[in-house]
Amino acid sequence: MTERIQCIREGCTNTILPATAAKTGGYCMPCKQEMEREERQRYIEANRRDVNLYAGIIDPVEILKIMHEPQVRDPLIRYVPYEQSKEQVYLSLSVEQQDQMKDYAMQRIRTGDEDTGKDILVYLVCCHDISLTAEIPELLEQEIYYPSILYKSASGEARNHLLQQVNTDDEKRNHILLMLAHISDDVVVQQFRQWRQSPPSWTSELYVAPEHYTTEAGWELTKDGQRRELFITPSYSLYKVKENEGASVESFGDSFSLLTPSANCCPWCGSALTTLISLDVKHPALNDVSWHAQQLQIQTCVICSSYGVVYMEMDAAGEPLWSSHNVMHVGMNEIDLDDYGKLAQDAGRQFQIATSSRHAFHASEWAMEPSLSQVGGHPGWVQDAEYPTCPSCSTRMKAVAQLDWGEIEEYGEGMYYMFLCEPCQMTAVSYQQS
Ligand SMILES: [Zn+2]
Ligand SMILES: [Zn+2]
Ligand SMILES: [Zn+2]
Known part of the structure; x- marks a missing residue:
């Protein structure tokens, strides 16, 4: 039997055959590798070496x-x-630059790079609410059917075509x-109303009735067949102040705060409740909200609401109160x-509310990774749209705000x-994750 010898690398206890040692210079294979x-x-x-693809380029279109070009992975770059x-x-794009990007997107689609083309169009629609009326016939011709937000600005003709299809x-x-x-538009709303009255034969092939699809676009048909918006506008971004900037004095005074721990505890899990947001009802984001208190306070148990909806009522003084309608979720x-x-005591202090509003659908395409935290605006659903039903009056509740937990806790999601x-x-308050 050949005697095994010790690997010569310091700290290694492996032994090897002399033949291996001859090949590797005395090291075992793991050490050699x-x-x-x-x-x-x-x-x-x-x-x-550092490669700066943007060096000397100032045109945002370029x-x-x-940015949309896939980068070749090279460990030396x-x-x-x-x-x-x-x-x-x-x-930052001007209207003219938006048009240039739109043309570029269509060009990418024509040359077979549908994904990049669609991504660009979605950014343009979310950030600038641009019209694609002229482009939609071509998108349909290319059999592009999603993301559906691209079709917001379809002409009556394109809409009729889809109503037949x-x-x-x-x-x-x-x-x-x-x-x-x-x-x-009115014709579509009427069509959904009609589908509700006399469901078409294909309804049985869907998971939900046709009218449920409207919630994915942020509206519903009321009991009497009217269109009702399911989110408030305008939208104000809630953004994280960069560490070196510190809190700006321009913030909305004491009348805005995020993530304040409450003195009250969750009756289910016993942890302290958190006021996710407290905002003066006079803030322009809440223009269309009718609220009796001076502050709109949305409080919840961050832990329990990640399992299902948690409701809060307002007491006579406008302070949030655990609702008697809450039903404990399975597994809780x-x-x-x-x-x-x-949650860090100062987690919320790093955030500010934007001084100007943005487009209502800015954060609606979650997968594009826009700045998602906001007051007002269409929700950025991680999964399907899910507006909770008010336990007191049974109508769908309106979306008022959302917080991207990945921004708030180091390992949050x-x-x-x-x-x-x-x-x-x-x-x-409800919660979704991917
Ligand atoms: Zn070794
Ligand atoms: Zn709890
Ligand atoms: Zn209600």
């Missing part, structure tokens, strides 16, 4: 084209990120209903509080959605 990896890493670090996010560059196209019906929900009695981090019912002065 590790040393080669380290050698490669040293080489990369010594030879890696900057965005580069470190790409210098642009100083602004894609979203920020999109927001929805009856015959079993495969695309789902998408077409979402497109129609986004078009949502097994919550282990140790599994949950405690998912989104908290806030709703209210004005007649009942009730709030609700």
